[in-house]
Amino acid sequence: MVVKTAALATLLAVTASAWTVPSNLQTFYNNVKNGGCKSYAGGKSNLNDGQGHSGFGFCTDTANVVYLTGKNSLGDMDIDCDGASNCGGLSGDWQAGTSFDDILVSKKYGVKTLDASIHQFSVLGTCNLNLEGLISPLALVAVVCNNQLFYSVWGDTNGCDDNNFTGEASISLAQLCFPNEGLNGNKGHTAHDVLYLAFTGSDAVVGPSNANWKTKSASDFQNSLKTFGDSILTKKFGSTVPPTNPGNPGSGTCEWVGHCAGATCKTNDDCDGDLECKGGVCGGSSGSTTPPPATCSWAGHCAGASCKSHDDCSDDLTCENGKCA
Template sequence: MFLQSTIVISFLAAHVLAWTVPANLQTFYNNVKNGGCKSYAGGKSNLNDGQGHSGFGFCTDTANVVYLSGKNSLGDMDIDCDGASNCGGLSGDWQAGTSFDDILTSKGYGIQTLDASIHQFSVLGTCNLNLQGTISPLALVAVVCNNQLLYSVWGDTNGCDDNNFTGEASISLAQLCFPNEGLNGNKGHEAHDVLYLAFTGSDAVVGPSNANWKARSPSDFQNSLKSFGDSILTKKFGSTVPPSDPGTGTCSWVGHCAGASCSTHNDCDGDLECKSGICGGSGGTTPPQTCSWVGHCAGASCKSNDDCSDDLECKGGVCSASSGGGTSPPATCSWVGHCAGASCRSHDDCSDDLECRNGICT
């Protein structure tokens, strides 16, 4: 909902990462902004942007995605504070829940509702346009804003009190997109330059293990979406996103940067080498993974020993060295898949007090 509070909300944590927009996604963005949609969900192309402008709709003319489009324009970004915290209790137009709370509570997400101050979510659909037959609840939504890429989930819908408004996002997403605009409950981003790209299919749903739903900061939640977001973007749209963390260096071949899986040196960008199935720097900077089943090495999440490579065992939900080996990563870790031994690109990819060293959480 577009809120009436006049108090500026500021809660962004340090070390926020924004992701580089891959070339083909940037081309798509430019084409949508400069062209017109050919097919709208429900045949509705005259929805409102909340600022008195009509002519918007959710476009279905591209395989695997649904996106908000206007007449030679994209969406704006109004502010939603619904959910757990009411953006710090400042909103006078607030609902205590979000649209898919029944899924969150029944499917093991570990939370009762979304928190707009923590979770990046997009608001899709309106009172008179139900998108659930086209997009699955909690589906991944890639958001191109301010020349950067961020990931979000489809977490809420617009009710009938908002006159079929479109172009709305949680306040945490809005402030990550436009950190210098002083966005708050009474001030949204009015320019029509935001691409909301929602992915279709059940495989695009951000599940309980695909993000850190108990994150304590917007940056923590955004970082936790990165891996799943990249995989869906690659699968559905043919793009992978290079890391923009300056600590990882530059990479000219998207999807083949440090940390990417590989079979030979030819699969890795520039001077990177393929060692143990992972692209890394030469001269001893490649992540020291000796594991024949990439993705199931020490630190990977698991349910049984069969989920772990070689002689590794599943301990506390994490693939670890067998008993007596003395090299097991800690079995207690609050962010499964990001424990000791997991691959990483920055400290933010590692759980608790672990740090990213040479591509490995330690």
């Protein structure tokens, strides 16, 4: 896997349909985005995010799923370029294989290893935390990012050189999630607002016939995961999956995927339709009276969050009278 210091030139962002987040999955996201997990895989709740923040772990509170969480947030998204192509041969920390290549070959998936530029995969587990007792290799992982849903597979793990880092995905998944952030091997998505929802059970494994593994297109691979992903999400999570809709749930339609309400922005031109850029986030229209929520690079540790010391606060905020300010 590639850590945040790997050298990698900017890649062209891939494009594919984004799936609307089902209402009960959105409710789950809202309920867990500020932490609150009680049971962690392996009893480990002090893993690192790769940005110097600890307190992360894989939560097992909810039946049929395991998800990455922090004390007061979800995960970030570092970039993985391991596998077949080395993201164009530009990574300085590339490994030629991914964690479950033996299964890809023995089960006749048609590929010898995953390609981070084509296959959307999530990186779960660390050097000191093996999740294979909870999640099957190549299991489906639903990823809620930037107010959208994408499907991925559990395709790699963090090695011992990464100091128990969490929150990582293949470059193709990262660029689908955040197409306007210019993500590459040197730049991951640092906000802790990504839900990696891995499904348990052997029936959640994305098999050779459940996706187009041989495709050369990242968008084709994502689209090929849709049918199986919807079926597992409904079976395991009880979601009523809406039809394909690259829109923003709860706010009508959004025609510019990645630029809907909640997407990061610099100017109004970065936002879909009549949405305005407020506080670095695409928010309401010019007639809206409700400002978008304040943002910072460490969700749950922004201005107003409870704290005990300056280290509990994001960015340049300090702890004043028990509150980040």
